[in-house]
Amino acid sequence: MSGPEAVLVLATGLGAGVLSSTVGVASLLSFPVLVALGLPPVVANVSNTLGLIPGGLGGVVGYRREVREAGRIALVIVAVCALGGLIGAALLLGLPPGVFEAIVPFLILFTCLLVGVQPRIARWLRARHEQMHGEQLAERRHMSPATTLFATLTGVYGGYFGAGAGVMMVAVLGIGTDLELRVVNGLKTLSLMVGNIVAGLVFVVVADPRWEVAALLAAGSLVGGYVGARIGRKLPDAVFRWAVVAAGVVAAVLLF
Template sequence: MTPLEAILVVATGFGAGVLSSTVGVASLLSFPVLVALGLPPVVANVSNTLGLIPGGLGGVLGYRDEVREAGPIARAIVLVCALGAVAGAALLIGLPPGVFEAIVPWLILFTCLLVGVQPRVARWLRERHEARHGEGRAERRHMSPATTAFATVTGVYGGYFGAGAGVMMVAVLGLGTDLELRVVNGLKTLSLMVGNLVAGLIFVVVAEPRWDVVVTLAAGSLVGGYAGARIGRKLPDAVFRWAVVAAGVVAALLLF
């Protein structure tokens, strides 16, 4: 890399780290930049995954109180996203490029819809339960089998490519649990970090990343991830929710 390209990659890493810790669409920024610098798509994807690991670590550090508050759900997220990332990385290596091109944009748009309507759906479910049982509904502080299954599928997608995986995880946890959105945001950041870490370890063994790009991107993403977490913790729920929806729509349009 030339010095100018190195500066560009550091700046890209910073921006991607901020996006990862806020709306969860880091790869929409970093992956196209790496391709524009001349990296083949698979090499760019592998290098991008490895370079964003420090950004995830910085984000999780910034959200450490929220992750701790989530308790058993945080541990479940680590497990299902790690297993999902293994499967996703295997799909990336074993399947022809572009297998999921047709379905992924529609999937992201659908999850954007879920994020947008989640408060109304949750309110309807609560009122329906109270009308049937005549008592308040206990808060869901654990992941149901259905929520666990959908979180695992999101982990698979995160290991395969990941653009919009954060939006999907917000939808899954927003509908499947009664956690506050700031906690959901922390868990989303944790899920992205785990997915990148596990998939990255696999890629180190079976792929050929550009290590100069990885190190440069990582330097920017570490700082950006922590800064993004500080921003994300202060966002009002409504602002965060619609920022996620907007980011997801942009992701889907770009993937179309």
């Protein structure tokens, strides 16, 4: 790897770390760069996953207050995303390349729609509950079985490919709980970190990453993840919501 290429990968890691802790689309920056540098897609995906682990760690440190505030939900997220990441990594290594390429852009666009209309969905659910039961719906500070299932499926997708997984987790937690968006953002960052760690451990054993690429990405993403968390904590809910939607739409367009 030449000097300019090394600088490019380092800068890409920094940018990817910021994106991971804010709108959750880090791989849409880092993965295409690695492929453009000549890495085969699977090698690029494996190296990218390993290189973004420190970015997740930096982001979780930046969101540590929000993660603590989530309480037991944070523990559930760790468990389901660890399981999902393991399954997703196995699918990546066991299935032919491109199995899900046709549906991924539509899946991301659908989750963008859910993120955008989440406040209306929440109001509709509360109104429907009050109409049926004659009482207000209690604040949802835990994950229902349905929310847990969809969080696990998001973890599987994150371990398999990952592009847009953060957008999907924001949609799942935003609709399935009544947590503030800053807490949801912290949990989204936690979920991406856990998924990358588990998938990365699998890849280290059975795949062939480019370690120099992963190391440069890691150095940049560690700083970027923390910086992104500091930015994400200060974003107003509306700005954050529509930034996630915009990032998801861009992701879908690029994948098309």
